[in-house]
Amino acid sequence: EPEVTQTPSHQVTQMGQEVILRCVPISNHLYFYWYRQILGQKVEFLVSFYNNEISEKSEIFDDQFSVERPDGSNFTLKIRSTKLEDSAMYFCASSEADSGGLYEQYFGPGTRLTVT
Amino acid sequence: AQSVTQLDSHVSVSEGTPVLLRCNYSSSYSPSLFWYVQHPNKGLQLLLKYTSAATLVKGINGFEAEFKKSETSFHLTKPSAHMSDAAEYFCVVSVGQAGTALIFGKGTTLSVSS
Structure with a gap:
């Protein structure tokens, strides 16, 4: 069965550094999303993406965040x-x-x- | 605006007994409702979904949920719990259109004892 994959499974970085989280969506899907879950809290929507544009974003998704579909298979959150x-x-x-x-x-x- | 309230943060049952996880929703639109399950160190897996068809929805692993508009509820049930059902369960609401956000409840931790 097709599945969404993400890399890496765990990323540790220092405060102030840039990070890129990578995702490979299911191949025939056209809408892509990022959510986050802070430890002990609910899952929160960040952004949705369609046709190379942001479709919807939450208040959390400020100028520090960006998304990209750099090629035909990957979807990234920076x-x-x-x-x-x-x-x-x-x-x-x-x-x-x-x-x-x-x-x-x-x-x-x-x-x-994990940001240290 | 949409929101979801999961009425219990933690539910404990014995193996073989029924499971009830409660969820109330609020939505300005005709909602789509989902239950997702998250096992430890795993991703979110869709259990079942309601999208304005039958009000009683059957999902995977013997779970089902009933949409009650008058009570704005979408409770998750299972007749007989199994040890493997121990996980975190999320009730989720959406307007149902592609590209729009899923709104998650805080989650209910289900513990199953032998």
Whole structure:
């Protein structure tokens, strides 16, 4: 069964450094998403992406964050200058184009980001 | 605006007994509702979804949920718990269109004892 993959599984970085989290969505999906889950808190939406543009973003997704589809398979989340509070599990998800109102997001296993 | 409230942060059951995880939602639109499960050190897996078809939705691993508009509820049930059901469960609401955010509840930790 096709699945979303994410690399690395764990990333440790120092405050102020740039990090790039990578995701390979399911191949025929057209919508891509990033969510995060700070330890002990709920999963929060960051951004959705379609047709090489941001479709929707949350208040969390400020100028420190950016997303990119650099090629036909990868989808990346960049944090320009990491803060301690960016430490979280980051989940990538993908979904097919809306068809008949059915809509389901498939999640990857996550990347645990630790900022020291 | 949409929101989800999971009424229990932790539920403990014995193996073989029924499971009930409670969820109430608030939505300005006709919502799509989901239950996701997260096993330790694993990603989020879709258990089941409601998208305005049948109000009783059957999912994987024997789970089901009933959409009750009058009560704005979408409780998750299973007749008989198994040890492998121990995990974190998230109730999720969305407007149901591609590209829009999923709004997660805080999660319910299900513990299953033998």
